[in-house]
Amino acid sequence: MPAELPDPEEPARAGTGRMPVVPESALTFDAPVHVVAAALRHTRTVTGFLGATAERASEAVGELLLAGDRFPLAVGADGAADVGGAGGGSGVMGTVLRADEAGLRLRLDSPMFRGSALLGFVLTERATGNRSRCEVHVAGESVPQWLSGRVSAYLAAVRELASGWASEPVVVGTALVEGGMLLAQQRRYPAHHAGSWELPGGRVEPGEGEPDAVVRECREELATEVVPLERVGTDIPLSAESGMLLRVWRARLAVGAHPPVPVEHRALRWIGLSRLAGLEWLEADRLLLDSLRTIMVAEGGKHDSK
Numbered sequence: 352m353p354a355e356l357p358d359p360e361e362p363a364r365a366g367t368g369r370m371p372v373v374p375e376s377a378l379t380f381d382a383p384v385h386v387v388a389a390a391l392r393h394t395r396t397v398t399g400f401l402g403a404t405a406e407r408a409s410e411a412v413g414e415l416l417l418a419g420d421r422f423p424l425a426v427g428a429d430g431a432a433d434v435g436g437a438g439g440g441s442g443v444m445g446t447v448l449r450a451d452e453a454g455l456r457l458r459l460d461s462p463m464f465r466g467s468a469l470l471g472f473v474l475t476e477r478a479t480g481n482r483s484r485c486e487v488h489v490a491g492e493s494v495p496q497w498l499s500g501r502v503s504a505y506l507a508a509v510r511e512l513a514s515g516w517a518s519e520p521v522v523v524g525t526a527l528v529e530g531g532m533l534l535a536q537q538r539r540y541p542a543h544h545a546g547s548w549e550l551p552g553g554r555v556e557p558g559e560g561e562p563d564a565v566v567r568e569c570r571e572e573l574a575t576e577v578v579p580l581e582r583v584g585t586d587i588p589l590s591a592e593s594g595m596l597l598r599v600w601r602a603r604l605a606v607g608a609h610p611p612v613p614v615e616h617r618a619l620r621w622i623g624l625s626r627l628a629g630l631e632w633l634e635a636d637r638l639l640l641d642s643l644r645t646i647m648v649a650e651g652g653k654h655d656s657k
């Protein structure tokens with residue numbers, strides 16, 4: 352495992368190999384933390400702005416990056432050395448160590464570096480009145496100059512993406528965790544979703560609060576009462592065409608609530624840690640599995656019985 356990144360609040364010291372701090376103004380975002388967290392892990396923005404060209408983006412990764420994804424970064428004309436292009440013999444390979452509500456953490460490997468370089472974007476929520484804002488702290492270890500020069504452009508692109516996403520309509524999903532198990536439901540329709548698994552939820556109606564939408568959807572879909580607790584994971588853009596964001600809330604059953612039953616869906620299942628990754632989730636939900644696993648573990652994380 353690579354070392355933890357240095358504390359972003361600690362000023363960089365000369366000669367430590369840490370990257371220069373980007374201007375303070377670049378680090379405050381007028382958008383909710385879960386939206387900015389989604390934009391930070393947007394695949395084409397990461398590979399396009401931290402790399403030399405968007406075309407270099409790996410086709411192996413989806414619209415949002417996941418821990419474990421790997422992608423080439425081109426060094427290009429601004430590089431300290433031309434190493435022959437991304438992914439090629441001596442190119443730079445990025446590995447995603449973390450991509451969730453806390454931010455984005457990358458490891459960069461290249462024969463150019465002695466060991467690995469680490470680059471992190473760590474999020475802090477800063478709510479003032481009704482305004483939802485957050486700050487991004489940049490931290491790096493052994494980050495080459497050509498890459499630190501691209502961080503401001505990457506953050507500007509993240510800002511633009513987040514400000515567009517912040518006004519998109521929201522579909523709430525409910526992470527109902529009881530005794531360390533997560534409730535999943537299997538869709539009956541439409542045809543292209545039938546048989547896949549998802550979280551209970553649906554579109555937030557005009558004028559409705561997100562927690563109220565969670566309660567209403569669980570009444571309609573599960574014939575039970577839930578208590579929404581807090582947001583989980585980053586937002587997930589559903590698709591370029593639909594222009595909606597999936598936003599997940601952790602919830603628990605209300606005291607005395609009836610056990611959930613499938614009202615509209617084909618089936619319900621309480622999933623333990625061992626079956627979480629193997630379930631045939633809708634594509635968007637798959638991008639949330641690391642965050643869902645974390646809350647399951649925090650609540651006792653049961654494994655499925657055989």
Ligand SMILES: Nc1nc2c([nH]c(=O)n2[C@H]2C[C@H](O)[C@@H](COP(=O)(O)OP(=O)(O)OP(=O)(O)O)O2)c(=O)[nH]1
Binds near residue numbers: 524549554633
């Ligand atoms: N509810 C829910 N929808 C999801 C999830 N993942 C995911 O991609 N979606 C997509 C599927 C749909 O395109 C959209 C929401 O659909 P929906 O059918 O649940 O919403 P709804 O209840 O408001 O719609 P409707 O059935 O009344 O037409 O979000 C998820 O985990 N839960």
